[in-house]
Amino acid sequence: MEKHRESIAGRPQQKQLGLRQRKKAQTREAIEAVAFDLFSEQGFEQTTVEQMAERAMVSPRTFFRYFSSKEEVLFAGEREEIRRAGRLLEERGGQESLVESLEAILGSLASEYGLDRERRLIRARLISDHPALLSAYMGLMRDLEAEVAHFLARRLGETAAAEDVRLLAAVFVAVYRASIFQWADAGGKSELPDIIAANLKKLTGGLLRI
């Protein structure tokens, strides 16, 4: 039951953080950990905010100070990864093709192991089981789309119209999402970055022209 929290506790801590900040980070991680425990035990809907707050030893009011909604705690991890992808895309140079850049970044997004990997699988399973969560998840995908679109706009500059940028971003993210579920359906056995790369290759090949 405590496995998530323990493995996190073993991670190297950021230094130079005051006690306040450390406690906050700890509380946040504690809530997230018990949330994933409860979700995988009872499912998402069956788990109440009250239960999560109880187990994490905070008041329900405090829960909402850390996560703006019940869905948020489920998706916070992936949301963070998306922000990271945005930063990585910022730095990405222009020697390679667009597809190569995206393949590298979307792939690296997915290459985390250990805790993140486990939670990613739990998340994918919950989403597959409960369609209502799909909506919230697709909202996340829209955020990723915005990051990708921003990157594309910068890389393509004046050469591409704004509509084409959004079209491309939508398509790339669709590939990313399809790849994740393809990976999760296979139980997480193969490597997600490989699946993403393969799917991108299929598209740039003639798959669309069947």
Added chain:
Amino acid sequence: MEKHRESIAGRPQQKQLGLRQRKKAQTREAIEAVAFDLFSEQGFEQTTVEQMAERAMVSPRTFFRYFSSKEEVLFAGEREEIRRAGRLLEERGGQESLVESLEAILGSLASEYGLDRERRLIRARLISDHPALLSAYMGLMRDLEAEVAHFLARRLGETAAAEDVRLLAAVFVAVYRASIFQWADAGGKSELPDIIAANLKKLTGGLLRI
């Protein structure tokens, strides 16, 4: 204020329906109409179920017997169109290419005018204004994806792997969605089917290989 309901009232009614069924259909449409009125007057969040029920002259309890949630009433129309697209795809023959079939169906989904067109624009504007609605909308897109995937599986038969079918469905729906917002951003001036066709053409051309 009453314009939506009036224009609906002028539509030819299905016959052979008992009084009960007709009253039900009327109530449902009344709720939907006042909902769109209120949404475009005050925005989505500012409108409560109580208000909608009040104006539609039903109890809040009854509102939830017609629409399972507040979002549902906003998306019911598009959801119905998606079901219609599914039926149309069922009937579509095999003489044309996949892209041609999808172009025709997704296009016809979007070719309704009058009431549907107006509500579609209101919907798009609300979604653009309020990101929270985007999640719910993206959930709808996932339903459309399922319909498209079903169609693709039938048409491609054994020749394509299940993963490829889902990948293709995700990509096609991404194009559809990007096209809708491209259309709505332009104020609904150009023809949505044309935009969809153009975007599909761009993709089957070399856009991905930039």
Added chain:
DNA sequence: TGCCAGTTGGCATATACTGACATATACGAT
């Protein structure tokens, strides 16, 4: 007519979420 089934309203309740205020405590300055 009178019964049956479907529809509705009203009430109670669970749950998600928010604002206001009070309290405790880490932090920074002396």
Added chain:
DNA sequence: ATCGTATATGTCAGTATATGCCAACTGGCA
């Protein structure tokens, strides 16, 4: 070391969504 302040948290009250239950009404039909 300690004192004042900013920050984090808890408590409480309140709103909105959503659902179950039961009683009352009503259309459909024998």
